[in-house]
Amino acid sequence: MTESVLQGQLKTSRDRPQIQKWMGLLVWKIAIATLLLMAVGSATRVMNAGLACPDWPLCYGQLVPTQQMNLQVFLEWFHRLDASLIGLSTLAFVGLSWWFRKELPKWLPWAAVGALGLILFQGVLGGLTVTQMLRFDIVTAHLGTALLFFATLVVIALCLTPYQGTATAGKLRWVGMTAAILVYIQCLLGGLVGSRWALHQCFGDSQLCAVMNSHIIGVFPATIASLTVVFLAWRTPALHPHLRKLAWVVGGVVVLQVLLGVATFYLHLQVEPLTVTHHIVGAALFGTLVALTTLAIRDTSRNIQSLGNS
Known part of the structure; x- marks a missing residue:
């Protein structure tokens, strides 16, 4: 009896x-699909297709x-289809994390439930964007929840990835976290600009210039914090x-994002692919900063570093 138990435990450990690893790959796939979904959502908004399905x-x-299908209807329909597939994939992730809970870290099933809660809330907001006729605060909350869901998946995936830090990250985790928060706020401001068409109205001397100017001013703290991440990484010789x-990626992406923002502004949002690219690069920058912060925390904390092995 004892021998069979030991054999079972040995098999489980193997x-x-x-x-x-398999669960980590599943989470990464959902995260990538979520990033693509945000790109489709941005295209839907830019192409005025948010109410193409009434x-x-x-x-x-x-x-x-099939009878009503055109580009706008397709964008809105495909956006809903992609969101449904992500929701089903997240539900499968929750089920698998509980089914294999003995072979996985104890925190994973609960983290999966948290991610499922976010995607369910996101679905409710998605419905409200249609029924409430694209009300700007609901549209902005829809974007903010999508970014939080994306960040949650990135954190889960990285905590499932084996990582042996060098304990040299130091202040990098705090600076990275600050930069991620500032970029998140900047993404929300960008979503608010888009949902209220503040740029177009600002050129018409509307009071919504305050919304547009807030987004422009927000570029500076987010950019400075992101470049500080790059500087700290460069100044840390033994950094993992x-x-x-990741720090170099942050530097490259933030420069690209600023250039895209300037081009989008001066072209008055008239080039739709450019506007969509600006939105999705911002989300990618946020995800990269979240990834860097997660690894920096694991690098300097033994407790968190051991999550993937517990």
């Missing part, structure tokens, strides 16, 4: 790394509105290679 959750009362690479 299977654990494989199951954990009802919800169906589109013209159908699962596939993963952290150093």
